[in-house]
Amino acid sequence: MVDSTPRERRQARTREAILTAARQIVAQKGVAGLSMRAIARRIDYSPAGLYEYFDSKEAIIEAVCLEGHWQLMQAMRQVDENLPPAGRLLGLGLAYIAFAIHNPEAYLLMFTNPPSPANVLALMSESSSYPLLLATIEAGVAGGVFRPRPGYGVNEMAYSAWSLVHGIAMLRLTYLNDMPLDFSTSDREALQTLIGGLQGVGNDA
Amino acid sequence: MVDSTPRERRQARTREAILTAARQIVAQKGVAGLSMRAIARRIDYSPAGLYEYFDSKEAIIEAVCLEGHWQLMQAMRQVDENLPPAGRLLGLGLAYIAFAIHNPEAYLLMFTNPPSPANVLALMSESSSYPLLLATIEAGVAGGVFRPRPGYGVNEMAYSAWSLVHGIAMLRLTYLNDMPLDFSTSDREALQTLIGGLQGVGNDA
DNA sequence: TGTACATCAGTGAACGCGCGTTCACTGATGTAC
DNA sequence: TGTACATCAGTGAACGCGCGTTCACTGATGTAC
Numbered sequence: 001m002v003d004s005t006p007r008e009r010r011q012a013r014t015r016e017a018i019l020t021a022a023r024q025i026v027a028q029k030g031v032a033g034l035s036m037r038a039i040a041r042r043i044d045y046s047p048a049g050l051y052e053y054f055d056s057k058e059a060i061i062e063a064v065c066l067e068g069h070w071q072l073m074q075a076m077r078q079v080d081e082n083l084p085p086a087g088r089l090l091g092l093g094l095a096y097i098a099f100a101i102h103n104p105e106a107y108l109l110m111f112t113n114p115p116s117p118a119n120v121l122a123l124m125s126e127s128s129s130y131p132l133l134l135a136t137i138e139a140g141v142a143g144g145v146f147r148p149r150p151g152y153g154v155n156e157m158a159y160s161a162w163s164l165v166h167g168i169a170m171l172r173l174t175y176l177n178d179m180p181l182d183f184s185t186s187d188r189e190a191l192q193t194l195i196g197g198l199q200g201v202g203n204d205a
Numbered sequence: 206m207v208d209s210t211p212r213e214r215r216q217a218r219t220r221e222a223i224l225t226a227a228r229q230i231v232a233q234k235g236v237a238g239l240s241m242r243a244i245a246r247r248i249d250y251s252p253a254g255l256y257e258y259f260d261s262k263e264a265i266i267e268a269v270c271l272e273g274h275w276q277l278m279q280a281m282r283q284v285d286e287n288l289p290p291a292g293r294l295l296g297l298g299l300a301y302i303a304f305a306i307h308n309p310e311a312y313l314l315m316f317t318n319p320p321s322p323a324n325v326l327a328l329m330s331e332s333s334s335y336p337l338l339l340a341t342i343e344a345g346v347a348g349g350v351f352r353p354r355p356g357y358g359v360n361e362m363a364y365s366a367w368s369l370v371h372g373i374a375m376l377r378l379t380y381l382n383d384m385p386l387d388f389s390t391s392d393r394e395a396l397q398t399l400i401g402g403l404q405g406v407g408n409d410a
Numbered sequence: 411t412g413t414a415c416a417t418c419a420g421t422g423a424a425c426g427c428g429c430g431t432t433c434a435c436t437g438a439t440g441t442a443c
Numbered sequence: 444t445g446t447a448c449a450t451c452a453g454t455g456a457a458c459g460c461g462c463g464t465t466c467a468c469t470g471a472t473g474t475a476c
Contacts, residue, residue, distance in 0.1 A: 035428075037430085048431080048433085048453075048454065048456095049452070049453045052452060057429095112317065112379065151394060157398075159391055160369075160391075160394070160395035160399070162376070163369055163372035163373040163376055163395060164368055164372055164399070166372040166375060167367070167371040167372020167373070168372070174316060175328075183364075185356045185357075186361045189354065189356060189357040189365070190368060193357070193365055193399060193403055194365075194369070195402070196401070196405065197397075197398035198398055200401065212418085212472080215419095240463080241463060242461075242462070252462095252463080252464085253423095253464080253465080256465085261464085262463065
């Protein structure tokens, strides 16, 4: 950003305007309502003009997803690093859910679309949200707080936690969309319950 | 079905053929690939002919969803009723996930679409899958196996369990779609972990 | 059983629409001397 | 600072497409006597 020309700055601003418009349309009309024409209308461009900035509609969607993954990671990074593993895992889960609730457009695009290779990479790669989750669980296992079992190591633990928060997020964004209930304590307690399971005992059934 | 005329039977068969075609198209081309014309092509009809059986495309989708909910309930009913609550909850969860994996088309339609009122009703109503879950948890609480906490009663417990299995199902059907990994023990252990949390202790964090 | 008529299942063509993308173009911005 | 030229950002019209739905129709099925 430091050695950018005015032209480059204008381009970056337009690029961002396109992505913002795309997000807003998805938020208001759903993924199906997202079209090049709709984006162009919203930023007072002709549809053809968009091709100066993105090669295709698919490229725009991918860019929104990438940005979303980056923002999700940022949100999860805000969680205090010095908490004990169980508390930190709770915080990460709540941050994840909060991101989904407050950015439903981006979240649905990120996870409802056929995930492109770049997309999967973005999620799994270093400096993404999944490694944060994994690292916390590893710390918990190393500290003896989370107890692995045969066939249930750190990867499986992370998979459990991710599934739970993803399930909560998706249910809230789709099925329970316009239920006027307050889920905040339910979400916290659901996470607490899973974390309790990671911490202990009771693997008889 | 007992006092049905030949005409009625033919109609029922055609209706079913339409729904089957719709499911197959969603399975092969995704929700976006589902069109009246595609359905008609598949059953050698003209598109207009479908309107003899369904008022609109929306009505077809809704019918597929309703059928899906019914099948899901049937699958969950297969779980042994005499298992202790923890074991039964595990069985119900695994049956739920198995249904989603084996009927990805129907499952995605059921949960990815804007849920119509009829759809929500189908899920929540008597003789659906959610009450089965709830009843099992109530039995567990009554038997002292699952331990409620303040702000975490049977409804919240059911919400936790549903979120976990839904999250697992959705991740598998979208993000982890073509990963050649075997998740069956991971799924089981994830459920076990949550159930362990329902059973006990550790609500410090 | 045969005939006349009503109902029904399914067709083919057309409606208007919005879509992603391409392409020849033009006026504005930037560059070199 | 002024001029000549190149590059660039954005336009407008058009392409071919597939969509959901309607409608006048026709041949087949069913019904009544």
